[in-house]
Amino acid sequence: MSSSQEELLQELGKKARVIRSDIIRMVAEAGSGHPGGSLSAVEIVTTLYFHVMRIRPEEPDWPDRDRFVLSKGHAAPLLYAVLAERGYFPVEELLTLRKLGSRLQGHPAFGKLPGVEASTGSLGQGLSISLGIALAGKIDRRDYRVYALLGDGENEEGQVWEAAMAAAHYGVDNLTAVLDYNGLQIDGPVAEVLSPLPLPEKWRSFGWEVREVDGHSFEELLAAFEWAKGVHGRPSMIIAKTVKGKGVSFMENAVDWHGKAPDREQAAKALAELEAVTS
Amino acid sequence: MNIATRDAYGRALVELGKEYPNLVVLDADLAKSTKTADFARFFPDRFFDMGIAEQNMMGTAAGLALAGKIPCASTFAVFATGRAFDQIRNTIAYPGLNVKIIATHAGITVGEDGASHQSIEDIALMRALPNMTVIVPADAVETGKAVAAAVAHEGPVYIRLGRPAVPVLFDENYRFRLGRAEILRRGPDAVIFATGIMVSEALKAAEALSGRGVDVTVVNVHTIKPLDVETVSGLAMKTGAVVTAEEHSIIGGLGSAVAEVLAERCPVPLVRVGIRDRFGESGKPGDLLEAFGLTASHIVEAVDRVRQRRVCGK
Numbered sequence: 229m230s231s232s233q234e235e236l237l238q239e240l241g242k243k244a245r246v247i248r249s250d251i252i253r254m255v256a257e258a259g260s261g262h263p264g265g266s267l268s269a270v271e272i273v274t275t276l277y278f279h280v281m282r283i284r285p286e287e288p289d290w291p292d293r294d295r296f297v298l299s300k301g302h303a304a305p306l307l308y309a310v311l312a313e314r315g316y317f318p319v320e321e322l323l324t325l326r327k328l329g330s331r332l333q334g335h336p337a338f339g340k341l342p343g344v345e346a347s348t349g350s351l352g353q354g355l356s357i358s359l360g361i362a363l364a365g366k367i368d369r370r371d372y373r374v375y376a377l378l379g380d381g382e383n384e385e386g387q388v389w390e391a392a393m394a395a396a397h398y399g400v401d402n403l404t405a406v407l408d409y410n411g412l413q414i415d416g417p418v419a420e421v422l423s424p425l426p427l428p429e430k431w432r433s434f435g436w437e438v439r440e441v442d443g444h445s446f447e448e449l450l451a452a453f454e455w456a457k458g459v460h461g462r463p464s465m466i467i468a469k470t471v472k473g474k475g476v477s478f479m480e481n482a483v484d485w486h487g488k489a490p491d492r493e494q495a496a497k498a499l500a501e502l503e504a505v506t507s
Numbered sequence: 508m509n510i511a512t513r514d515a516y517g518r519a520l521v522e523l524g525k526e527y528p529n530l531v532v533l534d535a536d537l538a539k540s541t542k543t544a545d546f547a548r549f550f551p552d553r554f555f556d557m558g559i560a561e562q563n564m565m566g567t568a569a570g571l572a573l574a575g576k577i578p579c580a581s582t583f584a585v586f587a588t589g590r591a592f593d594q595i596r597n598t599i600a601y602p603g604l605n606v607k608i609i610a611t612h613a614g615i616t617v618g619e620d621g622a623s624h625q626s627i628e629d630i631a632l633m634r635a636l637p638n639m640t641v642i643v644p645a646d647a648v649e650t651g652k653a654v655a656a657a658v659a660h661e662g663p664v665y666i667r668l669g670r671p672a673v674p675v676l677f678d679e680n681y682r683f684r685l686g687r688a689e690i691l692r693r694g695p696d697a698v699i700f701a702t703g704i705m706v707s708e709a710l711k712a713a714e715a716l717s718g719r720g721v722d723v724t725v726v727n728v729h730t731i732k733p734l735d736v737e738t739v740s741g742l743a744m745k746t747g748a749v750v751t752a753e754e755h756s757i758i759g760g761l762g763s764a765v766a767e768v769l770a771e772r773c774p775v776p777l778v779r780v781g782i783r784d785r786f787g788e789s790g791k792p793g794d795l796l797e798a799f800g801l802t803a804s805h806i807v808e809a810v811d812r813v814r815q816r817r818v819c820g821k
């Protein structure tokens with residue numbers, strides 16, 4: 229590994245730890261929200277915004293920017309933390325999450341907050357939105373790329389497969405989806421509630437190029453996004469194996485932490501754990 | 508005492524499950540929130556978690572009804588009526604199938620989740636469908652009785668329930684009559700037609716008004732469709748001043764239903780208390796009700812305003 233690659237990995241690791249702490253603080257302050265599915269995708273979204281995507285946080289409407297659509301909109305705390313840490317808006321504003329009058333709505337709301345590319349929160353719709361943005365890029369001969377983040381439970385929505393079919397049909401190779409394969413939804417493990425498995429085979433059979441990675445490994449994520457840029461004539465799917473609640477021991481793989489805020493004591497414990505990794 | 512209507516729904520389902528062997532329940536990955544999980548524990552063979560796939564859930568419910576079951580399909584109101592609208596329209600309402608769509612987390616009292624999860628148009632959508640019965644219970648007691656009445660009724664029914672605990676207004680002797688608006692309080696100066704959680708606000712408003720010597724009639728319109736047209740038009744003519752109150756858009760809900768009756772039968776001044784053609788937003792339920800003009804004091808203001816426009820009646 230080159231020394232610059234090593235520096236990058238360290239840099240991303242540092243950002244991820246800050247973002248995890250932001251998420252805990254935000255959700256605890258709000259008294260509600262979704263920590264589990266925010267924590268599972270920290271490395272994915274950090275890698276995108278701090279290395280992969282071509283963006284100008286100071287010019288959020290730049291027409292040639294790469295786009296990120298958070299299809300699993302309930303992971304809004306993650307998106308907001310990344311956007312703030314990347315400079316789209318002041319970090320202090322993160323603590324207004326879910327409060328009356330805040331730009332940080334419970335689920336991403338287009339047009340309220342710089343950097344939010346689409347209104348999401350009703351699951352299963354983000355891939356269609358991403359496909360539309362990707363098609364427009366083709367028409368306009370712009371070379372931006374579109375990234376969409378989906379939940380594994382979200383794969384149960386029929387619209388996901390309508391979008392999958394259409395994206396392959398139109399060969400949008402400027403579209404890359406990432407699937408946060410944390411194995412859990414609200415009522416339990418995805419395999420038990422209503423199995424969308426096996427995922428790689430399904431996406432392949434729908435005409436997508438598929439790559440499976442460890443969703444907490446920056447090395448694997450970086451390589452996969454590089455791979456995706458090289459895919460021609462088809463959309464690409466990165467299935468990222470993750471741990472729901474990653475980084476906070478009592479939230480890891482715990483279905484109850486999907487949509488529940490930690491109380492003061494739990495938040496302090498979570499932050500102490502995250503702090504311990506940092507030092 | 509405050510109890511959430513969804514909690515009452517969960518308990519009612521367990522009781523009805525014992526009474527009706529052909530009752531089946533479907534949910535879309537929200538069983539703990541909608542409280543159908545209670546039924547699932549008691550009757551695992553008659554419960555189907557359909558995953559995050561509301562459209563398929565409604566279609567499956569239709570098939571179950573065609574084969575003689577009484578399906579209750581539950582999820583949040585915004586997904587039940589919005590995501591699966593065409594399935595409800597063409598597959599359930601058109602053939603008049605015996606499906607009960609019992610949705611929770613309606614209105615802005617969903618709170619912090621924000622606009623994407625706050626249904627402000629579900630009454631409008633369901634009310635527009637031929638064959639559909641639409642019920643909005645005011646408290647936990649009425650919810651239990653409304654769910655039982657819906658299951659006993661042959662045909663598609665939509666029941667709208669909420670997330671937070673709300674005041675209990677009725678005791679167990681309360682008789683729920685499908686399609687009948689219930690007069691809770693009588694007074695000659697105006698009539699307030701309220702539905703859902705706004706019924707308790709309307710009662711508070713009436714109390715506040717009576718302190719000023721203004722005595723109003725308060726009516727619980729739990730069945731939005733079929734609307735109790737006789738009661739609505741009769742009280743409108745008697746009082747000459749009408750206020751409607753609902754945790755829903757003023758477009759298409761109770762306010763619209765009452766306006767339609769007044770316009771065709773007995774033009775009487777009307778003020779609609781409801782969400783004024785805008786989406787919801789994140790916040791605490793109580794703060795949102797205040798910000799969106801859905802409290803007793805807003806109803807009081809509406810009564811004052813409509814009485815100034817009164818031209819007929821007493």
Ligand SMILES: Cc1ncc(C[n+]2csc(CCOP(=O)(O)OP(=O)(O)O)c2C)c(N)n1
Pocket residue numbers: 264265266268300302349350351352378379380381382383408410412413414472486535536537559586590
């Ligand atoms: C259409 C729709 N139905 C239901 C919900 C409620 N809901 C929010 S998150 C969630 C579970 C999501 O599971 P998954 O996609 O696996 O997300 P993750 O595990 O990454 O949090 C559900 C059912 C919703 N937001 N949208």
Ligand SMILES: [Mg+2]
Pocket residue numbers: 379380381408409410411412413
């Ligand atoms: Mg999941």
